[in-house]
Amino acid sequence: MQEFIEKINKCPALSELEKIRVEIFGKKGVLAEGFAKLKSMPEDEKKEFAADLNRQRDDLAALIEAKKTELSALEIASKMKSEAVDITLFNEPVASGALHPVMATMDRIIEYFMMQNFSLETGPLIEDDFHNFEALNLPKYHPARDMQDTFYLNDFRLLRTHTSPVQVRTMLANKPPIRMIAPGTVFRRDMDLTHTPMFHQVEGLVVEDGDKVSFANLKSMLEQFLKYMFGDVEVRFRPSFFPFTEPSAEVDISCIFCHGDGCRVCKQTGWLEVLGCGVVDPNVFDAVGYKNVSGYAFGLGVERFAMLLHRVPDLRSLFEGDLRLLEQFK
Numbered sequence: 001m002q003e004f005i006e007k008i009n010k011c012p013a014l015s016e017l018e019k020i021r022v023e024i025f026g027k028k029g030v031l032a033e034g035f036a037k038l039k040s041m042p043e044d045e046k047k048e049f050a051a052d053l054n055r056q057r058d059d060l061a062a063l064i065e066a067k068k069t070e071l072s073a074l075e076i077a078s079k080m081k082s083e084a085v086d087i088t089l090f091n092e093p094v095a096s097g098a099l100h101p102v103m104a105t106m107d108r109i110i111e112y113f114m115m116q117n118f119s120l121e122t123g124p125l126i127e128d129d130f131h132n133f134e135a136l137n138l139p140k141y142h143p144a145r146d147m148q149d150t151f152y153l154n155d156f157r158l159l160r161t162h163t164s165p166v167q168v169r170t171m172l173a174n175k176p177p178i179r180m181i182a183p184g185t186v187f188r189r190d191m192d193l194t195h196t197p198m199f200h201q202v203e204g205l206v207v208e209d210g211d212k213v214s215f216a217n218l219k220s221m222l223e224q225f226l227k228y229m230f231g232d233v234e235v236r237f238r239p240s241f242f243p244f245t246e247p248s249a250e251v252d253i254s255c256i257f258c259h260g261d262g263c264r265v266c267k268q269t270g271w272l273e274v275l276g277c278g279v280v281d282p283n284v285f286d287a288v289g290y291k292n293v294s295g296y297a298f299g300l301g302v303e304r305f306a307m308l309l310h311r312v313p314d315l316r317s318l319f320e321g322d323l324r325l326l327e328q329f330k
């Protein structure tokens with residue numbers, strides 16, 4: 001039996017141990033052989049031999065059990081070691097994308113108006129004369145309809161020149177009150193430092209029954225919005241003209257670069273023009289069949305906001321897709 005005790009002690013793996021166990025305890029194993037001998041043994045020797053055999057059987061079984069526990073622990077430990085992940089290993093950074101600065105700016109604007117309970121409306125990029133001009137009180141001879149500004153399709157449809165047609169569509173599809181914004185792409189035949197033929201606007205429209213909505217409401221709403229976007233700036237309303245609003249205003253903020261002292265960006269005026277707005281013209285309400293209502297509207301250029309917020313000097317660079325520029329906005 002000493003032979004087996006040594007074998008078990010030296011056994012390096014569980015699979016080996018199982019083979020040894022079979023050699024000892026199997027049907028043809030040494031113990032079975034020993035018990036077989038018992039039958040042909042003289043009576044007086046039987047008892048002692050059997051007792052001896054039983055003791056050896058119990059000892060070997062205990063020894064195998066102990067070895068089994070030891071080897072299992074070793075095998076688990078080595079498996080854990082071989083499968084371990086070194087979380088301190090240096091890894092090549094994964095190239096990640098990011099929102100385009102214009103879209104990020106748009107999101108921020110949308111977020112503000114969502115918080116103020118405005119609904120989000122959309123309309124088609126290819127518009128018709130009625131929605132883009134006629135219903136917005138743009139008479140036939142208005143210069144905005146000039147071929148210079150508008151991209152026309154062969155069938156007299158056109159690429160919308162502003163997001164204001166969404167005002168018209170939303171009013172035609174809903175009863176007042178209305179409290180909406182319409183972010184989206186617009187198109188104009190224009191191209192220089194501050195103009196691209198494709199750009200983005202966010203339109204806003206608030207309509208209430210009766211005469212509840214005034215220019216004062218518009219003014220305080222926009223002041224809060226512009227402070228949210230640009231921080232602690234001064235806001236100035238300048239009388240202006242839009243066919244679809246009366247009275248109309250253009251809105252300036254104090255220059256965020258020179259704080260009003262005068263610089264290149266504000267062309268020494270100390271002010272930056274950021275949006276157009278006004279009280280909705282009664283002719284617009286007539287065109288959509290609204291009676292006894294009042295409202296205000298505003299429209300802003302998202303690129304203009306993005307350029308000011310990120311100090312981008314040339315608008316066209318925003319649309320060149322140059323990674324060296326875009327990666328600065330991650």
Ligand code: PHE
Nearest residue numbers: 162164242276277297298299
């Ligand atoms: N639609 C105008 C533009 O594109 C902006 C505007 C919208 C002005 C609503 C007043 C009211 O210039």
